[in-house]
Amino acid sequence: MGMIYGMAGRWKSFSAALDNAAAGVEHGIDMSEWTAILDDLTTYLRWQQERGRRAEEIDPETLKAFLAGAPGKVAARNPAGTAVPPTTAAGQQAGAGLQQQAAARLLAAESRAPEAVTTPEARLAALAAIAQKAAACRLCVLCEKRTRAVPEQGNALSPDILFVGEAPDADEDTQGTAGGGAAGQLLTRMILAMGYTREEVFIANICKCCPPDNRHPTLDEMQTCLPYLRAQIAAIRPRTIVALGATAVKGLLDSSVGISKLRGTWTACAGIPLMPTYQPAYLLRFPQARKDAWDDLKKVLIKLGKPIPAKQTAK
Numbered sequence: 001m002g003m004i005y006g007m008a009g010r011w012k013s014f015s016a017a018l019d020n021a022a023a024g025v026e027h028g029i030d031m032s033e034w035t036a037i038l039d040d041l042t043t044y045l046r047w048q049q050e051r052g053r054r055a056e057e058i059d060p061e062t063l064k065a066f067l068a069g070a071p072g073k074v075a076a077r078n079p080a081g082t083a084v085p086p087t088t089a090a091g092q093q094a095g096a097g098l099q100q101q102a103a104a105r106l107l108a109a110e111s112r113a114p115e116a117v118t119t120p121e122a123r124l125a126a127l128a129a130i131a132q133k134a135a136a137c138r139l140c141v142l143c144e145k146r147t148r149a150v151p152e153q154g155n156a157l158s159p160d161i162l163f164v165g166e167a168p169d170a171d172e173d174t175q176g177t178a179g180g181g182a183a184g185q186l187l188t189r190m191i192l193a194m195g196y197t198r199e200e201v202f203i204a205n206i207c208k209c210c211p212p213d214n215r216h217p218t219l220d221e222m223q224t225c226l227p228y229l230r231a232q233i234a235a236i237r238p239r240t241i242v243a244l245g246a247t248a249v250k251g252l253l254d255s256s257v258g259i260s261k262l263r264g265t266w267t268a269c270a271g272i273p274l275m276p277t278y279q280p281a282y283l284l285r286f287p288q289a290r291k292d293a294w295d296d297l298k299k300v301l302i303k304l305g306k307p308i309p310a311k312q313t314a315k
Contacts, residue, residue, distance in 0.1 A: 123156050126235040130228055134208040140224045142209035142217070147173045149209055152232060154202040160304050161194075161201045162238035162272075163187065164229070165279060166247030167217050173210035183280040187244075190280065194297055195309055202236055204229055206251035222251045233270055240300055241272050245279030264296045266303070275300050 131151040137143060150168040171181030188198055207217045207225045217225075229251070233241075243249045246259040252269045253276075255262065262276040277296035278289050298308050 120157050123235050127152065127156050127232065130231050130235070134225075134228050137208070137225075137228075140221045142167075142207060142211060142221055142225075145212050146209040148176050150176055150205065151208055151228070152202060152204040153177055154198060155200050156202065156236045158237050158239065159200065159202045160239050160306075161196070161300060162233065162236065162241045163191075163201060163203045163244060164241060164248045164252060165203070165205045165244045166251075167205050167207035168210040169214050169281075170210060183284060186280040186284060190293070190297060193294070193309060194301060195306060202232075202238060204232055206248055216247055219250075222247070226251055230270070233272070238272060240303055241269055241274040242297070242300060243269075243274055243276045245282060248279070249276045263292065264299065266299070273303055275303075 131149070134149040134151050137149065150172050165187075169181045169183065172184065175181075177184075187203070191198055191201055206222050206229060208228055209225075211217050211221070241252070243252050249255055249257075249259060249262055252274065253267060259276060259278060263278060265276070267274050267276070275296055278286075278293045283290050283293055301308050
């Protein structure tokens with residue numbers, strides 16, 4: 001990854017480069033839009049500098065495309081004073097890419113749970129703030145067709161288990177409750193089989209909005225939404241995490257290894273023990289895998305020092 005340096009000399013150099021690009025690259029983007037992009041980026045970098053960070057990552061291809069325009073050439077304008085559309089799509093893509101990155105990183109900073117979230121009241125307040133931001137979020141296309149954002153459900157006060165799925169399905173989108181629908185009902189039975197109720201654990205998703213036609217969320221959608229989940233994890237401080245399916249594993253661990261290979265093996269996320277297993281929707285389609293899922297959940301109970309109920313599967 002390329003690096004944007006926030007300390008004095010190098011930051012000035014990068015800032016000047018962006019200023020030149022914003023002043024006259026042939027991207028065909030209105031100057032007010034460039035100003036907003038630069039303001040967001042500047043705010044984020046200054047925030048990072050105040051926190052003591054010396055560098056920040058940025059996609060090198062985005063940076064290369066952004067700076068590819070010829071400095072000093074003012075975009076042509078029509079008599080009405082608006083920018084003429086660009087002659088190629090490259091400029092639009094570069095500007096949109098940088099704007100999305102800046103917005104996503106600002107979201108990550110704003111959504112981060114405060115370090116001193118220790119009291120029950122503070123944790124609940126932090127989760128309410130995260131839910132409010134998710135409800136107002138317009139950073140990816142999932143907001144366009146959602147009925148509502150579905151942030152979380154359950155015990156916010158250091159629950160034994162945080163269950164993480166991939167995204168709300170159509171039923172959850174309608175009900176506004178994480179873990180709804182047929183797959184959610186199976187998840188409820190899995191939780192009960194472990195000796196818990198839904199109210200005693202915490203349920204959340206990688207993405208907070210339902211993808212159209214119940215498709216899997218894209219990598220960009222996941223990365224855009226992950227700051228909300230990370231902030232939730234920081235606020236509730238679960239003892240263990242159960243990643244339900246490949247998408248949850250990809251989001252939490254940035255791993256492309258298949259769930260069938262990862263399931264049943266302990267790993268960690270943010271210093272918290274994490275157990276990958278199959279997602280309930282998969283178990284509905286392939287009930288023969290339920291025994292394996294139950295074996296994984298028993299390992300979670302052992303980790304927590306809890307008794308294992310009588311032999312059963314996720315029915």
